Amino acid sequence: xxxxxxxxxxxxxxxxxxxxxxxxxxxxxxxxxxxxxxxxxxxxxxxxxxxxxxxxxxxxxxxxxxxxxxxxxxxxxxxxxxxxxxxxxxxxxxxxxxxxxxxxxxxxxxxxxxxxxxxxxxxxxxxxxxxxxxxxxxxxxxxxxxxxxxxxxxxxxxxxxxxxxxxxxxxxxxxxxxxxxxxxxxxxxxxxxxxxxxxxxxxxxxxxxxxxxxxxxx
Numbered sequence: 310x311x312x313x314x315x316x317x318x319x320x321x322x323x324x325x326x327x328x329x330x331x332x333x334x335x336x337x338x339x340x341x342x343x344x345x346x347x348x349x350x351x352x353x354x355x356x357x358x359x360x361x362x363x364x365x366x367x368x369x370x371x372x373x374x375x376x377x378x379x380x381x382x383x384x385x386x387x388x389x390x391x392x393x394x395x396x397x398x399x400x401x402x403x404x405x406x407x408x409x410x411x412x413x414x415x416x417x418x419x420x421x422x423x424x425x426x427x428x429x430x431x432x433x434x435x436x437x438x439x440x441x442x443x444x445x446x447x448x449x450x451x452x453x454x455x456x457x458x459x460x461x462x463x464x465x466x467x468x469x470x471x472x473x474x475x476x477x478x479x480x481x482x483x484x485x486x487x488x489x490x491x492x493x494x495x496x497x498x499x500x501x502x503x504x505x506x507x508x509x510x511x512x513x514x515x516x517x518x519x520x521x522x523x524x525x526x527x
Contacts, residue, residue, distance in 0.1 A: 315421070319409070320429070322411070324372070324433045325369045326349075326412055327372065327388070327393065328384055329371030332371035332375055338370055338371075345369065349366055350362050353365060356409075356410055380434050383435055386419075389415060393415075415505055423513065424512055426503045451493070459500070464511075470485075474511060477497075
């Protein structure tokens with residue numbers, strides 16, 4: 310039996326959880342709203358991990374508080390997946406068939422955000438920003454528009470220079486651009502982490518000119 314669609318609250322709570330791992334809510338921290346609390350508790354119960362609810366809810370609350378205090382915090386898709394895996398591994402029970410798993414998987418989060426990891430972060434008050442500072446959570450140094458411009462320039466200029474649209478081609482093209490003085494191009498790894506995968510980045514941002522065939526995304 311197919312699992313029902315994952316709720317928006319489950320996704321928000323999952324992202325707050327990852328930000329909050331290793332943090333502790335302050336003494337003045339307000340309680341989570343009822344919908345977030347019930348969503349996390351019910352999903353963990355359904356997957357046989359009710360014992361992990363207190364730890365999870367504390368992390369969700371700590372993450373919410375951290376984002377409220379400092380929206381420049383960010384989180385890479387890779388780091389999110391690492392924290393999710395660590396939490397699930399610590400749970401002794403496995404979810405049954407037809408059950409959604411919490412914290413929600415990166416693929417589900419990306420699908421609900423049209424393939425953009427940055428858009429997913431923005432839903433919980435985080436944004437890729439040139440003002441973002443290091444936090445241990447994969448903070449982005451470039452704005453969302455800079456990511457988009459880098460991809461547009463690469464697909465438009467790279468083809469004329471003989472590059473394909475593969476990940477390695479971007480790495481090589483960026484190196485050449487840097488040698489010519491450009492400093493506004495995020496690394497290939499940053500793009501991949503922000504969008505969740507290289508193909509997702511191209512699907513989200515690469516729009517060839519009218520009448521031109523879509524490039525090979527090898």
